[in-house]
Amino acid sequence: MKLPLFPCTIVGSYPQPDWLIDREKLAQRFPPRTRARELWRVGDDYLREAQDDATRLAIRDQERAGVDIISDGEIRRESYSNHFATALDGVDIDSPGQALDRSGEPVFVPRIVGPIRRSRSVAVEDMKFLRANTGKAIKMTVPGPFTMTQQAQNDYYSSELDCAMDYAAAVNQEIRDLFAAGADVVQLDEPYMQARPEKAKEYGIEVLNRALEDIDGKTCVHICFGYAALIHNRPEGYSFLPEFVAAKCTQVSIETAQSGLDCTVLESLPGKEILLGVLDLSTNEIETVDMIKDRVLRALSYVNEERVILAPDCGMKYLPRESAFGKLQAMCEAARQLREEFSTR
Numbered sequence: 001m002k003l004p005l006f007p008c009t010i011v012g013s014y015p016q017p018d019w020l021i022d023r024e025k026l027a028q029r030f031p032p033r034t035r036a037r038e039l040w041r042v043g044d045d046y047l048r049e050a051q052d053d054a055t056r057l058a059i060r061d062q063e064r065a066g067v068d069i070i071s072d073g074e075i076r077r078e079s080y081s082n083h084f085a086t087a088l089d090g091v092d093i094d095s096p097g098q099a100l101d102r103s104g105e106p107v108f109v110p111r112i113v114g115p116i117r118r119s120r121s122v123a124v125e126d127m128k129f130l131r132a133n134t135g136k137a138i139k140m141t142v143p144g145p146f147t148m149t150q151q152a153q154n155d156y157y158s159s160e161l162d163c164a165m166d167y168a169a170a171v172n173q174e175i176r177d178l179f180a181a182g183a184d185v186v187q188l189d190e191p192y193m194q195a196r197p198e199k200a201k202e203y204g205i206e207v208l209n210r211a212l213e214d215i216d217g218k219t220c221v222h223i224c225f226g227y228a229a230l231i232h233n234r235p236e237g238y239s240f241l242p243e244f245v246a247a248k249c250t251q252v253s254i255e256t257a258q259s260g261l262d263c264t265v266l267e268s269l270p271g272k273e274i275l276l277g278v279l280d281l282s283t284n285e286i287e288t289v290d291m292i293k294d295r296v297l298r299a300l301s302y303v304n305e306e307r308v309i310l311a312p313d314c315g316m317k318y319l320p321r322e323s324a325f326g327k328l329q330a331m332c333e334a335a336r337q338l339r340e341e342f343s344t345r
Contacts, residue, residue, distance in 0.1 A: 001137045001184055005342060006296070006310055006335040007068040008328075009275065011222055011253060012080060012141040012187065013315030014058040014073030015324050020050055021078075027318060031079035031227070033109040033151045034096045035086055039078055051076045052129065059133050061325050066332030069137045069185060069309070072130040080189050080315060081143035081151060087122045088170055090114040090156065097153025102195035102226055111153045112163065118170035121177050128181055137184040144190035144221065145171050145211050146204045151192070161203045168210035179217040187220040187253065188212075194223050197239035205246050212248040220251035220275060224314045225259065227281075237261060242268035251275055255313035257295055258282045266302040274303050277313035278334070279327045284319060286326035292334035305342060310335050 016023070021039050032039075042050040058073030077083045086093045090112055097111035127140045145167035149160055157163040175186045188211060193200035212219055221244060225235065236259070244252050245268060253275035256263060266274060278295040279287060296310065310331050316324040 003068055003137060004335075005305060005339050006308060007137075008310045008332050008335050009067060009069035009139060009185075010062065010071050010073075010328070011224075011275070011277075011311055011313075011315050012071055012074050012139075012189065013077075013317035014061065014071065014075070015316060015319055015321040016073075016075055017054050017057065017321070020054045020075070030101050030103065030105065030107055032082050033079070033085065033099075033107055034082060034093055036078045036082070055126075055129065056133055059130065061321075062328065063134060063136065065325060065328035066336070067136075067328060069139050070130065070134050071139050071141065072126055074141065074315070074317070076126060080141065081148060084122050084143050084171075084174070085110050085148050085151065087118075087120070088167075089117040089119050090166075091116070091152070097155065099151060099153055102192065109152050112156045114156055116163065116166035116170055118173050122174055124174075124177050124181050127178050127183055131182045138182070139185040139187055139220070140178050140183050141187045141189055141222075142171055142174055142178075144188040144193075145207045146200060147190050147192040149207075150196055150199075160199070161207070164203065164207040165210055168207045171211040172213055172215070175211070175215055175217075175219070179215070183217065185218045185220055185251075186215075187222055187251075188249070189222045191222070191224050191226060193240045194225060194238060200240045201243065204240070205243055209246075209248050215248070218250045219248070220253055220273075221247060221249045222253035222275070222314075224253075224255050224277075227314060227318055235259070237265060241265055244272065245269055251309065253277070253311060256299065257287075257313050259313075263299040263302050266299060269303075273307045273309060274299070275309045275311040278310055279312040279331055281313050281316060281319060284323040286323060287330050289330050289334045289337065292331055293338060296334065296338060 255277040257280040
């Protein structure tokens with residue numbers, strides 16, 4: 001599907017309606033790594049129907065705002081990772097383990113008790129629903145193997161690398177099925193490569209490339225500093241980013257808005273398309289169009305405009321819906337103006 005210059009997308013999540021999920025409970029805890037049924041306001045008999053309706057709303061909001069590559073908003077998910085990590089064989093979710101979150105706090109996590117295997121698709125039906133409800137390009141997100149390894153208690157494997165490689169094989173199977181079912185882009189979320197850069201430098205790219213092995217479709221890897229609503233301190237730059245030049249992914253998704261990232265680092269990723277985070281999610285305030293354009297132009301000294309895709313810094317899950325929609329509208333208008341300006345150059 002042909003896209004315009006400066007196409008717009010979201011990183012993955014969009015705010016879930018208050019009638020669907022208890023947003024106050026959601027905001028008072030770290031993202032769940034095991035299942036969290038208590039977050040949903042709708043009973044089991046009607047939950048799938050309610051999630052379908054809320055997903056349609058998220059799709060329509062993105063279309064109305066002018067987004068070019070549509071996500072399902074991750075509306076059916078309690079977090080970006082637990083829906084997939086708890087659907088795999090080899091994991092005991094009834095007797096969870098513990099691991100340190102990226103904040104350093106202990107949280108309940110899946111406990112690995114046998115070989116990690118994917119015996120069924122996890123998000124393919126969700127992807128088909130998305131495809132049936134929009135004529136635009138679509139993206140589906142999957143948690144990355146390195147991050148899932150860090151978010152589990154390993155009671156089976158002799159090494160983290162062995163564990164991560166089996167997670168990677170499971171992710172590879174899911175990606176293949178998502179593309180076969182009609183996805184235009186599949187994104188892997190790997191925030192723990194930034195949170196644990198030393199381990200990522202040991203085996204992160206090896207594991208990522210196993211997840212992307214023999215994949216022909218367009219793939220993206222998202223690396224971030226954590227949800228702005230939960231992780232308030234931002235470093236001045238990435239601890240793990242130039243290493244992605246060796247990754248088999250097509251795109252790399254980064255934050256630049258809240259952190260004021262020194263965009264010279266983009267020179268280290270030649271050939272990669274860049275999902276450029278231009279919306280600051282630490283505030284509900286809607287950026288001006290000029291502010292967003294300035295963030296894009298700051299990056300264009302180091303990356304060609306044909307390789308830039310506009311996006312929020314991270315997932316929009318914790319924002320009020322009206323703020324999220326307004327930010328997307330401003331971003332898409334900034335992209336429209338930039339297209340006009342660059343067409344005359």
